[in-house]
Amino acid sequence: MPLTFWYNCLSDPSRSVYYVIKKLGIEHELNIVEIGKETRTEEFKKDVNPAGTVPVIKHDDDFIYESANIIRYLLDSFDPEDILLPRTNLKERAKVGYWLDWRNTTYRPPSQLAIDEITVEPLLFGAEKPSDEECKKMVGKVYDNLKVIEAAVTDKSYLTGENLTIADVYLYNEVLEGQKFIELEVKGKTKEWFERVEEDETVKEITDSFLEALSKF
Ligand SMILES: N[C@@H](CCC(=O)N[C@@H](CS)C(=O)NCC(=O)O)C(=O)O
Numbered sequence: 323m324p325l326t327f328w329y330n331c332l333s334d335p336s337r338s339v340y341y342v343i344k345k346l347g348i349e350h351e352l353n354i355v356e357i358g359k360e361t362r363t364e365e366f367k368k369d370v371n372p373a374g375t376v377p378v379i380k381h382d383d384d385f386i387y388e389s390a391n392i393i394r395y396l397l398d399s400f401d402p403e404d405i406l407l408p409r410t411n412l413k414e415r416a417k418v419g420y421w422l423d424w425r426n427t428t429y430r431p432p433s434q435l436a437i438d439e440i441t442v443e444p445l446l447f448g449a450e451k452p453s454d455e456e457c458k459k460m461v462g463k464v465y466d467n468l469k470v471i472e473a474a475v476t477d478k479s480y481l482t483g484e485n486l487t488i489a490d491v492y493l494y495n496e497v498l499e500g501q502k503f504i505e506l507e508v509k510g511k512t513k514e515w516f517e518r519v520e521e522d523e524t525v526k527e528i529t530d531s532f533l534e535a536l537s538k539f
Contacts, residue, residue, distance in 0.1 A: 325350040328370055328378040330357050331531045334495040335389030336377040341491050342396045345406070345524045358446065390422045393488055406488045417482040421489035424470075429496055432463035437503040445539075464500055468512055471497070475515040486522060494519040498529065502536060 327343060327350045329336045343350055360366055361374045371378045371387060379386050379396070386392050397407040408414035440457050443449035452460070471493065474481050481489045497516060500506035508516050519525055 324382070326353060326380040327351070328353045328355050328376045330355055330376055331528065331535050333357055333376050334499045335492075337495045337528050337532060338488070338492045339377040339379070339389055339392050339396070340528055341524055342393055342406070342488065344528070346396070346400045348396065348400050390426055390492070393422070393492070397488065405485050408487075414482070418487045418489045421481050421487075422492055425489075425492050425496055428470075429464075429467045429493065432460065432467065433496060433500055436460040436464055437499060441503045461504055461506070464504070464506060468497070468506070468508070471515070472510055472512045475511045479518060480515065486519065490515070490519050491522075491525060494525065498532070502533075 325343075325348055327339070329340055329352060331337060331340075342348075355361055355366070355370075355376050357376065361371075361376060367374050371385070373387065377389050377392055379392050381395075381399075386395055394407065398409060401407065401409075404410060407418055436457075439449075439452050439460060444451045451457075471481070478484060480486050481493065494516060497506065497508060497512075501508055520529065
């Protein structure tokens with residue numbers, strides 16, 4: 323049953339999907355796609371993803387889109403354990419699900435806006451950088467969300483308890499993006515949590531490839 327994965331290490335949702343694929347040792351064909359270029363071609367939109375984004379997987383004959391959806395699909399299909407995403411205990415599963423949804427609905431929108439407006443658009447497309455006041459306001463919204471993470475990891479090692487789940491990896495990748503692109507300062511219990519997630523060998527390996535790709539800019 324072949325699995326094909328369209329990926330770029332500069333894409334944080336793609337790194338989280340890659341984490342699952344690597345962690346579970348899922349056999350796959352890797353297609354590295356250039357973000358902002360190949361993703362925007364008519365060919366990619368027609369043949370791979372009409373939304374023009376990665377990550378994407380194709381399993382057997384079916385394309386599966388949206389990182390959180392892909393993550394759930396892969397863990398439910400291939401994970402013999404029940405820890406990264408609990409399967410049978412629905413209350414525990416809902417705790418992880420909360421963070422996956424929170425990342426998509428709440429953390430990601432202001433974080434991505436700040437990263438795009440302050441760094442990516444001016445650097446890659448020559449757009450005018452927003453004023454200091456506008457930058458401060460945008461980054462301030464990301465710090466507001468970091469407070470939610472800080473509260474969650476104040477009395478436990480990971481977001482949902484004492485075990486690393488896919489929620490930690492998903493949020494870690496998002497916070498890492500902020501740290502690198504808008505100089506987000508990760509401190510307090512959040513820093514301890516961040517470093518704890520990084521102790522996972524697979525997280526570390528994928529992060530190293532991201533940092534190496536970044537160093538070439
Ligand atoms: N909601 C989507 C977001 C995917 C997304 O925005 N991917 C970006 C990279 S992080 C992308 O592929 N952008 C292509 C482009 O801008 O051309 C998911 O979570 O899978």
